[in-house]
Amino acid sequence: MRKALAAGLLSLCGIAATAEPLVLAALGDSLTQGYGLVEEDGFVPQLTRWLDAQGVEVKIINAGVSGDTTAGGAARVGWTLTPEVDGMIVALGGNDVLRGIDPAVSKSNLEKILTEAQTAKVPVLLIGMQAPGNYGADYKQAFDAMYPDLATQFGTLYAPSFFSGLQADGDPGAVQTYMQPDGIHPNARGVALIVDDLGPAVLDLIAAAKQRQ
Template sequence: MIKMKYLMLQLTAVLVLAGCGNAQNNNRLEAGEDATAAAETSEAPPKETETKTILFFGNSLTAGYGLEPDQAFPALIQQRIDSLDLPYKVINAGVSGETTAGGKARIDWLLKQPVDIFVLELGANDGLRGISTEETYNNLKAIIEKVRSKNPEVEILLAGMQIPPSMGQKYTQQFREVYTRLAEEEQVVLIPFLLEGVAGDRDLNQGDGIHPTEEGHKILAENVWTVLEPVLQEEAAS
């Protein structure tokens, strides 16, 4: 009888120990699963940030006439963007001698690619040729409408331009108002005067007195960046 009780006590002890072992094994399995899940989460590759496009569409000022491509203000904007590690690539679509009419005819081809931010810099050649300010206004408006039609969410910046008073005070005033009028009516972001701080300064312009030097383009880049940076910050926050 005593021997039977002893055997039963041993059996009970074995079962208790087995139960503890199973519980420990289960705990280890659960802990292992949690650790594996955590490792998989931490090792999961980060999602790639989509690179957006900034298209600079203009004339010889955008093209960087007389300079190396990396000295023109759009390239300097790209350098600033890269230094801040922002997900934007700049495309320089400047063509020397371009008028607003030429730009209107050319824009459709460029809109085959998606555009997130569009910087419109045209009109100076219209002014130098004395083209009707109403024609300049209509051409610029048509370009803006085409860009929006193709890219409804696009942000548009308009580079304001002024011309010397040699064309007459009335024409000069009307020309300046083309840009302020468009900015208000079309709800685009206005760069008040692209050549601010450069126009008329011999040290900042090439021999023709029209096209900025390398140092002049640094100032143009700053004029653009002052207006562009808040747009980029707003895009990043949205």
């Protein structure tokens, strides 16, 4: 709407208005930021190229901060959602698990992020994470469930897992082939598989953003 008003004013002034590409913000942690990779191999650049190959022109703001938790995302979502942002990808929670943060706290932080987006009328693609079993079954159940619960509550688009693209062949052992030596962050090949898996959901986000323009 804001972009449409600006284009209309330019038209009234007799100035040819060029349609601006959609702008997405990718709010996340090191997985979004591209930790351990050269810039062009990171999630945002690879996703941008994937979309370009689909004939979709879009600008993606890399709002990934290495080491960030859901609390960090909640603290900075306000200034991430600038007027130019048409849609937002939210991929946070991995560092909450590494620190053993109570899932109820993580869920509250994600609620703040989604509330900010809802207030700004910006559609969201929420990407889930899964907790390992070492914190116990109750922790894992609460953590894993918060993503689909929040997607339903706020009516967001939803992708069950950031890493599901690495498991497409059904061989859990093959996943390490696509990881960096730390076993936490994907390598360039892994990011490519992740982008292939999440790309269709991002296309849905872009479609939702266009409907709101």
